[in-house]
Amino acid sequence: MVKQIQKKISESSTARWFVLGLVAFTMLCGYFITDMMSPLQDLLQTPVEGGGLGWTPGEYGKFTSAYGWFNVFLLMLIFGGMILDKMGVRFTGVMSAAIMVIGVAIKWFGVSHDFGGATVTLFGVAWGYPLLIASFGYAVFGVGVEIAGITVSKIIVRWFKGKEMALAMGLEMACARIGTGLAIGVTPLISHAFGDSISMPVLMGLLLLCIGLISFLVFVVMDRKLDQELAEQEDTDTEEPFRFKDIFSIIKIKGFWYIAILCVLFYSAVFPFLKYAPNLMINKFGISMELSGLIPSILPFGTILLTPFFGNLYDRKGYGASIMLIGAVMLVFIHAMFSIPALHYWIVALVLMILLGIAFSLVPSAMWPSVPKIIPENKLGTAYALIFWIQNWGLMGVPYLIGKVLEKYCVTGTETVTEMVNGVATEVTRTMYDYTLPMLIFMGFGVLSIIFALLLQREDARKHYGLQLPNIQK
Numbered sequence: 001m002v003k004q005i006q007k008k009i010s011e012s013s014t015a016r017w018f019v020l021g022l023v024a025f026t027m028l029c030g031y032f033i034t035d036m037m038s039p040l041q042d043l044l045q046t047p048v049e050g051g052g053l054g055w056t057p058g059e060y061g062k063f064t065s066a067y068g069w070f071n072v073f074l075l076m077l078i079f080g081g082m083i084l085d086k087m088g089v090r091f092t093g094v095m096s097a098a099i100m101v102i103g104v105a106i107k108w109f110g111v112s113h114d115f116g117g118a119t120v121t122l123f124g125v126a127w128g129y130p131l132l133i134a135s136f137g138y139a140v141f142g143v144g145v146e147i148a149g150i151t152v153s154k155i156i157v158r159w160f161k162g163k164e165m166a167l168a169m170g171l172e173m174a175c176a177r178i179g180t181g182l183a184i185g186v187t188p189l190i191s192h193a194f195g196d197s198i199s200m201p202v203l204m205g206l207l208l209l210c211i212g213l214i215s216f217l218v219f220v221v222m223d224r225k226l227d228q229e230l231a232e233q234e235d236t237d238t239e240e241p242f243r244f245k246d247i248f249s250i251i252k253i254k255g256f257w258y259i260a261i262l263c264v265l266f267y268s269a270v271f272p273f274l275k276y277a278p279n280l281m282i283n284k285f286g287i288s289m290e291l292s293g294l295i296p297s298i299l300p301f302g303t304i305l306l307t308p309f310f311g312n313l314y315d316r317k318g319y320g321a322s323i324m325l326i327g328a329v330m331l332v333f334i335h336a337m338f339s340i341p342a343l344h345y346w347i348v349a350l351v352l353m354i355l356l357g358i359a360f361s362l363v364p365s366a367m368w369p370s371v372p373k374i375i376p377e378n379k380l381g382t383a384y385a386l387i388f389w390i391q392n393w394g395l396m397g398v399p400y401l402i403g404k405v406l407e408k409y410c411v412t413g414t415e416t417v418t419e420m421v422n423g424v425a426t427e428v429t430r431t432m433y434d435y436t437l438p439m440l441i442f443m444g445f446g447v448l449s450i451i452f453a454l455l456l457q458r459e460d461a462r463k464h465y466g467l468q469l470p471n472i473q474k
Contacts, residue, residue: 015222016159020168022219023152024175026097029212030145031179033104033205035271037063039188039278039293040198042430048114051196057433059131061403064275066135067142068396071389078247080147081385085246085378089155090220092381096147097213103141104206110134112199146392150384155223157372157380166320166369166471170311173364177300177307184278185297192290246379250386255374255465258456259367260387262324262449266363268394269331269445270356274299275399276406277353280338280435283412285346295349302357310365320366320467321457327362328453330355331446339439363449366467373465398445402438410434 037044041060046052055063071077084092110133119126127135152172160168187201194200250256277296281287287295314320334356337343375383410433460467 016163016168019159019219019222020156020171022215022222023093023155024172026093026212026216026219027145027148027152027172028175028179029205029209029215030100030148031176032183032208033100033141033202034067034145034183035180035274036183036187036201036205038275039184039296040191040201041276041279042282042289042292043191043196043198046430048117053111053114053128053130053198055131057403057407057431059128059403061400061407063131063135063138064272064399064403065396066139067399068392069135069139070143071146071392072396075389076143077146077150077385077389077392078382080143081150081382084147084151084154084381084385089151089158090223092147093151093155093216094213094220096144096151097209097216099144100141100148101144101206101209101213103137103139103144104202104209106137106140107134108137108199108202108206110137111202142392146388147385150381150388153368153371153384154381155219157377159226161372161377163472164312164315165372166311166314166365167308168311169368170308170361170365173368174304174307177303177360179300180274181297181300181304184274184293184300186293188278188290188293246382247386250375250379250383253374255456255459255463256383256386258452258459259370259374260390262328262363262452262456263367263387264391264394265445265449265452266328266331266367267391268398269335269442269449270299270360271395272398272402273335273442276402276435276438279433281346281349283433284344284435285349286344287346295346295353298350298353299357299360302354303361306358306361307365310361311369314366314369315471318467318469318471320370321453321460322468323366324363324370325450325453325457327359327366328446328449330359330362331449332443334359335439335443335446339436339443341434341436369471370465370467373467402441405437405441406433406435409437 043052044055044060044063045057046054048054080092080096083095110130113130115129117128119128120132121127122132153169156165156168156172183205190201190204191197274296277299278289278292281292281295282289285295310323314323334352337348337352371383371387372380412432412434414429414431416429456467459465
C-alpha cells in the first residue's frame with residue numbers, strides 16, 4: 001500500500017493522458033487562431049465597399065508572413081527556449097499562452113476598425129492601419145504559439161519518456177490539426193453567419209484561446225504535484241541551467257541540422273499551402289467562397305487518426321527515418337498533381353487533400369519524437385527552440401513569396417459576382433489567379449525534403465541514434 005502511495009503521478013496512465021489532454025487542448029486553440037484567416041483571404045481582398053479590407057495578394061502575404069517576424073528577427077524563439085530550460089514548463093507555458101491572448105486581442109482590434117483608410121510608411125513601404133495592426137498582433141501571437149509548441153513538446157517528453165512518447169506527440173499534433181481543420185472549415189461559415197464579418201471569427205477565436213489558457217493552468221496544478229512527489233522520493237531529475245555553450249554543442253550535431261532542415265522544408269510545403277488552399281479551391285476548382293474551406297479542412301482532420309497511428313507504430317515497431325522519407329515522397333507527388341492545369345475537378349482536389357493528410361501525418365509523427373534521440377534531455381528546450389526558429393524562416397518567408405508570385409505572375413483576369421453584404425445583394429469584382437507556379441514551388445520544397453530525409457537516414461546508420469528503433473523501453 002505504501003509503495004502504491006509513493007508511485008509517481010506520471011506512472012499513472014490516467015494522469016498522464018489527462019495531462020496530455022489539457023496541454024493538447026491549449027494547442028488546439030492556438031492553431032485555430034493560426035489558420036483562421038486563410039479561408040477569409042478572398043474576403044480580405046474584397047474592396048472595402050464590398051465588405052472586405054481591400055488587401056492585395058502581396059498584402060495578404062505580408063500579413064501571413066508576420067507570424068514569424070519576431071521569432072526570426074528578434075530571436076524570440078531562441079530566448080523562449082532559454083527561458084524554458086531555465087524556468088521550466090509551467091512558467092513558460094503560462095507565459096506563452098498569455099502572449100497568445102494579447103496577440104489575438106491586438107489582431108482583432110486591427111481587423112475590426114477601418115481607421116478611415118489612413119496609412120503609415122515604414123521602411124519606405126506604405127501600410128494601411130488595419131494591415132499593420134493585424135500583422136503586429138499576429139506577430140505577437142506567433143511568439144506565443146511557437147514557444148507554447150516547444151513547451152508542450154518538452155512536457156510530453158517529461159511525462160511520457162520511456163513510454164508512449166510518439167503516440168502522445170501524435171495525439172497532441174492531432175488535436176492541433178483539429179484546431180487547423182476547424183479554422184479552415186468553420187471560419188467562413190461563422191463569417192457568413194455574421195454578414196461576411198472578418199472580425200467576428202477572430203473574436204470567437206480569442207474567447208476560445210482564453211479557455212485554452214485556463215486548461216493550461218489546470219495542468220500547472222498537476223505538474224506541481226509531480227514535482228512534489230519526486231522531491232519526496234528524492235528522485236528529482238534536476239536539469240542543468242541554460243548555458244550559451246549548449247547552443248554550440250547542439251549546432252555541431254549533423255543529425256540536428258538534417259532534422260531541422262527537413263522540418264522547415266516539409267512544413268513550408270504544407271502550412272503556407274493551407275493559407276492559400278481555400279483561394280486555390282475558388283480559382284482552380286470553382287468552389288464558392290462559403291464552401292472553399294471544406295476540402296482543405298480534410299487535411300488536418302485526416303491527420304487526427306493517422307498521426308497517432310503512425311506515432312504508435314514508431315513507438316512499438318520503429319522505422320522513424322523511413323516514415324519521414326515516405327511522407328516526403330508523397331508530398332512531391334501531391335503538389336505535382338495540384339500543378340497540372342487540366343486537373344480542375346473538385347473530386348481531384350478531394351483525393352489529393354486526403355493524400356496530403358496522410359503525408360502530413362507521416363513526417364511529424366516520426367520527426368518530433370526523434371529529436372530526444374539526437375539531443376540530450378537537458379538541452380531539449382533549446383534544441384526544439386532552434387528547430388522552431390529555423391522552421392519560422394519558412395513560415396514567414398514562403399507565404400510572402402507565394403503572395404508576390406501570385407500578384408506578379410499569376411493574375412488571369414477578374415470576375416464580378418453577387419454576394420450578400422450586410423444583408424444586401426452587392427456586386428463584387430474579384431481578381432482571379434492561376435496557381436500552377438505556386439504549386440511547383442511547393443513541389444520543389446518536397447524534392448528537397450526527400451534529399452534531407454535520406455541524409456538523416458544515413459546519419460542515423462552512422463551514429464546509431466536509434467531512429468529506426470522502437471521508443472517504448474521494455
